[in-house]
Amino acid sequence: MSRLPDAKPSRRPSKRGDTETVDAEEAAQPKPFLKWAGGKWSLAEEIGQRLPADLASRTYREPFLGGGAMFFWLKRRSGAKRYVLSDALADLVTTYEVVRDHPEELIRTLEALRDEHTEQAHETYYRIRERYNERRAGAKIERAAWLIYLNKTCFNGLYRTNRSGLFNVPIGRFVRPNIADAARLRAASDALGSAALERAPFDHLRRAAKKGDVIYLDPPYVPLSATSNFDSYSGGAFGLELQEELASLFRTLDERGCLLIQSNSDTPEVRRLYEGFDVDRIDAPRHISSRGATRGPVTEVVIRNLKSWPKTARPRSPR
Numbered sequence: 342m343s344r345l346p347d348a349k350p351s352r353r354p355s356k357r358g359d360t361e362t363v364d365a366e367e368a369a370q371p372k373p374f375l376k377w378a379g380g381k382w383s384l385a386e387e388i389g390q391r392l393p394a395d396l397a398s399r400t401y402r403e404p405f406l407g408g409g410a411m412f413f414w415l416k417r418r419s420g421a422k423r424y425v426l427s428d429a430l431a432d433l434v435t436t437y438e439v440v441r442d443h444p445e446e447l448i449r450t451l452e453a454l455r456d457e458h459t460e461q462a463h464e465t466y467y468r469i470r471e472r473y474n475e476r477r478a479g480a481k482i483e484r485a486a487w488l489i490y491l492n493k494t495c496f497n498g499l500y501r502t503n504r505s506g507l508f509n510v511p512i513g514r515f516v517r518p519n520i521a522d523a524a525r526l527r528a529a530s531d532a533l534g535s536a537a538l539e540r541a542p543f544d545h546l547r548r549a550a551k552k553g554d555v556i557y558l559d560p561p562y563v564p565l566s567a568t569s570n571f572d573s574y575s576g577g578a579f580g581l582e583l584q585e586e587l588a589s590l591f592r593t594l595d596e597r598g599c600l601l602i603q604s605n606s607d608t609p610e611v612r613r614l615y616e617g618f619d620v621d622r623i624d625a626p627r628h629i630s631s632r633g634a635t636r637g638p639v640t641e642v643v644i645r646n647l648k649s650w651p652k653t654a655r656p657r658s659p660r
């Protein structure tokens with residue numbers, strides 16, 4: 342791929358020239374179907390410009406998938422040759438599998454939930470939250486629908502579990518949440534058709550990653566301050582120990598010849614962990630946070646091992 346084109350959604354005039362058609366065209370484009378803490382959709386262009394220029398001939402791995410913003414952004418472009426997407430949160434990966442393999446059944450289940458929610462939002466929300474927590478081994482399609490439903494209706498679209506792994510976010514204050522977004526789910530399903538999905542912690546890359554693979558890492562961030570809390574993804578803390586493990590994996594994969602790109606917060610800790618690599622600062626709007634202290638724009642960094650990238654892979658723009 343020579344240069345990644347503009348990331349903005351296509352607002353070109355439609356054949357009929359009306360906004361409805363343009364909106365329908367936009368709705369058919371891949372985009373995250375979940376709201377996710379740390380989601381990168383608003384930064385996709387900034388990050389995408391820093392990806393290898395020859396990505397179209399490489400395997401792209403995204404081991405902290407979350408809402409999958411970079412993956413969906415890439416699917417609007419010429420993208421990669423092969424995609425391997427993974428996350429440690431098993432229910433999240435199951436949801437992606439269901440979106441990929443059973444979109445129509447999923448949409449029907451969500452439509453039924455939407456109708457119930459319209460009738461009795463509060464009751465429906467807490468009943469589904471209880472079922473989601475109790476029936477862990479339930480049917481895949483139902484579980485995926487529950488996760489999407491809870492994501493669309495819970496407070497701030499936050500996925501948070503307690504120490505026992507129970508989803509404990511209260512209902513949000515949405516007037517008309519888009520619970521069954523059929524166009525978005527169908528577009529995501531098409532995009533995921535070519536992707537391999539895995540439930541795995543990031544360290545599976547030690548065995549799975551191959552020389553020449555492109556790996557975009559977007560871990561829960563190193564906290565900006567002692568009071569920030571970024572450990573609520575899967576009931577376990579992503580503390581300094583895991584950040585150190587990740588930095589050690591980054592060095593191992595660099596030596597193996599992988600092309601690495603990571604997002605993290607701009608803190609002295611991160612700069613210490615990735616000393617010797619290429620660190621670019623970018624200004625990031627932050628929308629979801631469990632603590633007010635981390636709301637508002639924050640500065641984050643993109644870390645790459647550019648010295649190990651072949652010449653053909655180096656982006657041609659100033660990036």
Ligand SMILES: C[S@@+](CC[C@H](N)C(=O)[O-])C[C@H]1O[C@@H](n2cnc3c(N)ncnc32)[C@H](O)[C@@H]1O
Binds near residue numbers: 561574575
């Ligand atoms: C910042 S979010 C990723 C956001 C994503 N890039 C997006 O645009 O939505 C981090 C993700 O890492 C996952 N995660 C947390 N600990 C992990 C681990 N040890 N291994 C793999 N994934 C993990 C969480 O479940 C969460 O989905």
